[in-house]
Structure formats: structure tokens, C-alpha cells
Amino acid sequence: MSLIIGLTGENGGGKGTFIDFLKHIAVGKTVERIASSQLLGETLDLWDIKRTRRALQDLAIVMDGHYGKGTLTHAVQKRIEASQADIVIFDGVRWQTDEEMILSFPQNLMVYVTSDLKIRYERTKARKEKIGEATTSFEQFLDEEKIGTELEIAKIGARADIKIEHNGSLDEYRKMIERVYRESILVQ
Secondary structure: OOOOEEEEEOOOOHHHHHHHHHHHHHOOOOOEEEEEHHHHHHHHEEEEOOOHHHHHHHHHHHHHHHHOOHHHHHHHHHHHOOOOOOEEEOOOOOHHHHHHHHOOOOOOEEEEEEEEEEHHHHHHHHHHOOOOOHHHHHHHHHHHHHOOOOOOOHHHHOOEEEEEOOOOOOOHHHHHHHHHHHHHOOOO
């Protein structure tokens, strides 16, 4: 039985780095990342629409609004159920339906990764993960934080099993993740 980790956190908080570090720390275990943004991105690619942060957010809202609450969650669940990995990480738990789905698995863990607002903004500009991030103004960044896909993150984070504040160095962050692995993941 796989351990299913629901990973939540605001944009630029350190979710991707958490996954990268965990993959190196979990020696002998297979770790798979599954994200709603993957499914949304595949859909945007089919329609030849650029994978901007706003396009991904808008598509998620339209899907849930038109086809029913939890539509995207259901698609992610199908991918999680098909995984053969020892540890499956759902990167980007954003809605209550996502959280409920993670908690429905017998072996689950909710992790909230967060950072100070200014730090998150600077990280997103530097990483250039999505089209337009490098040129996003602070005001635009704040506006994107208010979009429907982002509104429940802090509430879900408050209920998470583990909260990690990533405001320091990468070495400090790695040590936090190593402790989470030893104390919470290995015991599952």
C-alpha cells in the first residue's frame, strides 16, 4: 500500500523543492509526483493554449464550475490509484475535495509548505517555471493569490499533519524535510 502525501502551499512556498529533496532522502523508495497542474497543462497543450499560471487557474475553475465540484480532484485520484510508487505526492492540494480525497486513502499525510509573501514572490520570479513569472509584478502576484484556486490553501494548511515554514536556506529546508521523513513518513 502506498503512502499518499497531500502537499499544499502557496505559490513559491517550496513544494517542488520539498519533492526534489524527498526523492533524494527516501533512498530505496519510489516517489511519484502527481499534480493537478499536470492534467490541466495537458489539456491546455491539446488546445494550443500557453501554460500560464492564470490559464491553469482559469481552467480548473471552469472545470469545477461547469462539470461539478471535485471534477479535477476525481481525475487526480484516478492517477494516484494507478500509481505503483511507494510514496505518491499530490502536489497542489487546493480545494476541500482534494483534502478529502487524500484523507480517504488508508495511509495518508497532509503537509503544508509555506513561506513569507515577499520570499515567495522573489522565488517565483527567479524560477520562471510558468510563462510570464519572471516579469510578474508584485501587484499581479497578489492578485493571483486571490483567485478561486488559491483561497482554501491556508485553511487546508491549518489542518495539515505537518507545517513547514521555508524562509531560510536550502540546507535548513533539507534538514526539516529529513526530520519529516524520519519522524512522519518512515513510521507510516
